[in-house]
Amino acid sequence: MATSVTPTCVIIPTYNERDNIESLLDRVLAATDVDVLIVDDNSPDGTGELADDYAAKHDQVHVLHRQGKEGLCAAYVAGFRWALARDYAVICEMDADGSHSPEELPKLLHRIAEGADVVIGSRYVPGGQVRNWPKQRFLLSKAGNIYASMMLGAEIADITAGYRAYRREVLASIDLDSLSRAGYIFQVDLARQAVAAGFDVREVPITFVERVHGESKLDGSFVTSSLKEVTVWGLQHRFEQLKEFTAVSADLVKHEASSFVAKKRRQRRRKAQ
Known part of the structure; x- marks a missing residue:
């Protein structure tokens, strides 16, 4: 058994994951010495x-019950x-559907x-891969990641x-x-906030496997709303870069102008002598 180097908690949000949860927990506890928090949104199953x-039966496993289904972000925030x-x-962070291998x-x-502050299990760095996805979904995901990374200047492939793993400070x-x-x-x-704050964000390759049991919770309509938000963030990021560039350029112009004036004064003094 591998052991974690510091006290570690793995948060696994669940909603109707009865067919997956026991085998997943067995694998997590066998893979490494961590605590696990299940955040359940009052699953009907x-x-x-x-x-x-x-x-x-396992002291390392804890359960946080929430009143209802409020979305993955809300579940993770409660877990954090x-x-x-x-x-x-x-x-x-780890999905409950088996798409994230505990062995990784x-x-x-x-x-x-x-020494990393954030580590992302990535499908799109060398060595990473996706299994059992339709080609269209794979291409949409990869293109979306390329767009988001370029817009935000984050240099993160996935x-x-x-x-993911985070240091608590992040x-x-x-x-x-x-x-x-x-x-x-x-x-x-x-990820963008971690990068903007100067934290060390790294990626490691993983194999992402499409769920075998249960149904995906993701509505395809998320793509449009997500792209809108990324675009707004990206424009804000570019605007901040432009402001910084403008400020630096203004300082450079002032410096060059001051140097030019000083040079002319020296030339006039030499002529006067």
Whole structure:
């Protein structure tokens, strides 16, 4: 068994994941020495109760019950706050549907141990891959990531990815209430804010596998709203860059003008002598 280098909490939001949750927890606990927080949105299929039964037998597993389905971002924010309040040094995100392999979690934690502040399990860096996706979905995802990274100047190949490890300082520095609630766009929001704050964000290759059991919670309409938000953020980012460039250029012009005036004065003094 691999061990994590610091107290680590893996947050796994659930909604109707009864068919997946027990086997997933078995794999997480076998892969590395971490605590796990299940954040259940009052799943009608009894996922929360099943998680409670599992937690009663495993001290490393905890369950946070929420009143209803409020979206993935809200579930993660609740989990982040729970973990921050308990002083975990590293806080991770992982999907409940099996698309994120627990056996790859040590790779993310190893990068944290090496000094990274945020580590993203990436489908789109060398060595990363996606299995069981239709070609159209793959191309849409990859194109969306390229667009978001270019607009935000983030240089992250898989900025929408949801398999992540954070040092607590990163999440503690972000206004979690301000995160966008549209689809998975909060993942982009978290990454862009971490980059803007100067944190060390790295990627490691993972194999993303489409779920076998259950149904996807993602509505295709998220694409339009997400692209709108990324575009607004991107324009804001470019505007800030332009302001910085303008300020630097103005200082340079002032410096050159001052140097020119000083040079002319020296020339006049030499002539007068």
